[in-house]
Amino acid sequence: MKTIIERIDAEQMNRETIEKAGRILRDGGLVAFPTETVYGLGADALNEQAAGKIYAAKGRPSDNPLIVHVADMESLTRITGTIPEKAGMIAREFWPGPLTMIFRKTRAVPFGTTGGLDTVAVRMPDHAIAREIIRAGGGFIAAPSANTSGRPSPTTAQHVEEDLAGKIDMVVDGGAVEIGVESTILDMTVEPPMILRPGAVTREMLESLVGKVSVDKTLIEPDSRKAPKAPGMKYRHYAPKADLTILEGDLSRVVEEINRLAAEKTAKGYKVGIIGTSETAGSYSIGNFKCIGTRQDETSVAGNLYGILRDFDSDGTDYIYSESFSTCGIGSAIMNRLQKAAGHRIIHVDK
Numbered sequence: 001m002k003t004i005i006e007r008i009d010a011e012q013m014n015r016e017t018i019e020k021a022g023r024i025l026r027d028g029g030l031v032a033f034p035t036e037t038v039y040g041l042g043a044d045a046l047n048e049q050a051a052g053k054i055y056a057a058k059g060r061p062s063d064n065p066l067i068v069h070v071a072d073m074e075s076l077t078r079i080t081g082t083i084p085e086k087a088g089m090i091a092r093e094f095w096p097g098p099l100t101m102i103f104r105k106t107r108a109v110p111f112g113t114t115g116g117l118d119t120v121a122v123r124m125p126d127h128a129i130a131r132e133i134i135r136a137g138g139g140f141i142a143a144p145s146a147n148t149s150g151r152p153s154p155t156t157a158q159h160v161e162e163d164l165a166g167k168i169d170m171v172v173d174g175g176a177v178e179i180g181v182e183s184t185i186l187d188m189t190v191e192p193p194m195i196l197r198p199g200a201v202t203r204e205m206l207e208s209l210v211g212k213v214s215v216d217k218t219l220i221e222p223d224s225r226k227a228p229k230a231p232g233m234k235y236r237h238y239a240p241k242a243d244l245t246i247l248e249g250d251l252s253r254v255v256e257e258i259n260r261l262a263a264e265k266t267a268k269g270y271k272v273g274i275i276g277t278s279e280t281a282g283s284y285s286i287g288n289f290k291c292i293g294t295r296q297d298e299t300s301v302a303g304n305l306y307g308i309l310r311d312f313d314s315d316g317t318d319y320i321y322s323e324s325f326s327t328c329g330i331g332s333a334i335m336n337r338l339q340k341a342a343g344h345r346i347i348h349v350d351k
């Protein structure tokens with residue numbers, strides 16, 4: 001299959017590109033497009049066969065449900081029935097935005113889209129190109145991250161091409177995304193609502209609006225016997241090819257220990273990568289250092305995380321050592337993805 005790749009500028013929305021993407025989606029094809037979190041791989045969510053193609057292109061396990069993307073509140077009731085009051089309050093505050101909510105589904109949503117579940121995950125993205133494509137494609141677009149299953153999510157159209165060129169109909173290139181980690185997932189079918197995946201909309205933000213919000217325990221204390229409630233969270237997602245280890249504790253001790261480990265592996269002939277910050281940029285004496293952002297503003301760290309993991313893959317890196325981050329705000333999403341990428345290999349250094 002030849003993949004059409006078209007660049008588009010959100011400021012001067014090119015109607016022809018949007019119409020072409022919309023036509024492909026309405027005809028049951030696959031179109032990758034930017035959202036504010038990561039690039040999504042879209043298909044008509046109400047067409048079981050179209051949704052099925054997503055699983056084939058990504059190599060995604062068929063029990064892993066898809067998020068249905070909508071562009072307006074009116075669309076919501078067709079796929080979810082009545083909306084609980086709290087969900088309405090949350091939607092008014094955080095939609096469009098980096099938040100997915102889970103509801104009971106109506107018959108309009110095929111089980112092929114929800115991985116056999118009787119619930120449906122819905123998100124209204126805050127990205128002009130995404131919203132235009134959703135509308136042009138019929139209003140209900142299933143879109144997982146546009147990566148091959150198991151690889152880091154794509155934050156640029158080039159990442160999408162690396163993984164999916166030749167396997168999908170079209171990539172709409174709208175430049176680099178803004179946030180860089182996937183949406184927060186909030187299960188509204190339970191009381192209190194439960195966070196199944198941390199993202200840019202944080203627990204604190206949700207609680208200040210609707211009171212108590214719980215967090216899926218498997219996110220906090222990984223336990224191989226308990227399955228996470230979001231089926232996708234059980235897979236070793238976001239994984240670089242290299243062995244990634246996170247070092248936490250006093251920052252100057254972390255730097256010292258990373259230098260020691262990097263020297264040890266380099267001496268054995270391995271290629272070593274280091275993930276640090278602008279605060280520590282001058283402190284590493286060996287290995288391939290990449291600056292992930294600044295500790296003054298952790299949104300910069302979220303924005304660079306997946307791109308850096310991909311860069312280390314293409315460099316053929318064997319071992320990656322990373323500094324760790326706070327778990328406040330967007331930090332909880334960063335650490336969740338970083339820990340999964342590391343297969344939970346964490347070293348705590350003491351003073």
Ligand code: TXA
Nearest residue numbers: 037039040065119120121144145182183230231232233
């Ligand atoms: O930011 C995002 O959410 C991006 C962009 C493209 O919108 N999409 C995304 O989709 O991250 P995906 O498929 O990579 O991740 C969806 C996650 C999976 O872990 C899946 O198991 C979970 O959402 N999920 C979807 N429907 C669910 C449901 N009904 N119940 C529980 N978990 C669900």
Ligand code: MG
Nearest residue numbers: 144145153232
């Ligand atoms: Mg994904």
